[in-house]
Amino acid sequence: MASIDDLLLYRLGRLSAVAGVMVVRLCEGGYGITRREWAVIAQLHQNGSLPPSALAERMHRDRARTSRTLTALVQKKLVLRTITAHDRRSARVSLTPVGQQLYETLMPQIQAINSQILSVLQPEETALFDAALERMQGRAEALLTELSPILPKANRRQGQRGKELT
Numbered sequence: 001m002a003s004i005d006d007l008l009l010y011r012l013g014r015l016s017a018v019a020g021v022m023v024v025r026l027c028e029g030g031y032g033i034t035r036r037e038w039a040v041i042a043q044l045h046q047n048g049s050l051p052p053s054a055l056a057e058r059m060h061r062d063r064a065r066t067s068r069t070l071t072a073l074v075q076k077k078l079v080l081r082t083i084t085a086h087d088r089r090s091a092r093v094s095l096t097p098v099g100q101q102l103y104e105t106l107m108p109q110i111q112a113i114n115s116q117i118l119s120v121l122q123p124e125e126t127a128l129f130d131a132a133l134e135r136m137q138g139r140a141e142a143l144l145t146e147l148s149p150i151l152p153k154a155n156r157r158q159g160q161r162g163k164e165l166t
Contacts, residue, residue, distance in 0.1 A: 008136075022113050031106060033076070036061075036069050038106065041078060041095065045103045049082075049094035078102060 004010050020035065027038045043058055044050065050058070056066035070093055073079035078099035084090045095103065118126055 019113065019117055023110055026109055026113075027106070030109075031102060033073075033078070033102075034069075036065075037073055037076075037078075038110075040066070040069050040073060041099055041103050042107070044079065044093065044095045045100065045107075049092045051090060051092055052081075055093060073099070 023038070024035050027033050027035055033041070039059060040055065043055060047055075047058065052066060052070055053063055055070075056063045059066065070079055070081065074081050077096055079093050080096050082092050082094070084092060121129060
């Protein structure tokens with residue numbers, strides 16, 4: 001009989017949780033930023049100046065949470081929010097020089113953690129694993145599109161919503 005330990009998403013979640021602890025401790029303990037703030041910094045480094053909505057979309061995060069993260073990063077002087085001259089309602093966000101320096105300092109350390117985790121694989125296994133992850137990501141995105149119309153909306157406050165477990 002299958003158990004929760006056999007489920008791909010559960011196993012990936014466990015790996016992410018264990019590996020993530022190291023990144024969280026490095027980010028929070030070493031640099032005073034959260035893992036979510038680190039992800040924003042890394043996205044802005046990779047993509048340059050972006051509207052906050054585009055950043056949220058790239059990160060697969062909701063706009064409100066992304067906005068709160070950006071506000072924290074602006075307060076920490078790691079991100080600059082610029083209002084566009086032609087449309088006062090739109091803004092763009094980018095790294096400040098201090099944010100860029102933080103990225104350049106922190107990224108090699110996070111890459112080292114990733115490399116240490118992947119060091120148990122041979123180079124050809126790493127290539128196969130990367131290819132498999134890409135295929136699984138594509139399938140998950142397609143499945144989300146297929147199933148979205150029939151899946152119930154998330155609502156943690158209502159628990160089982162009166163449905164009986166059988």
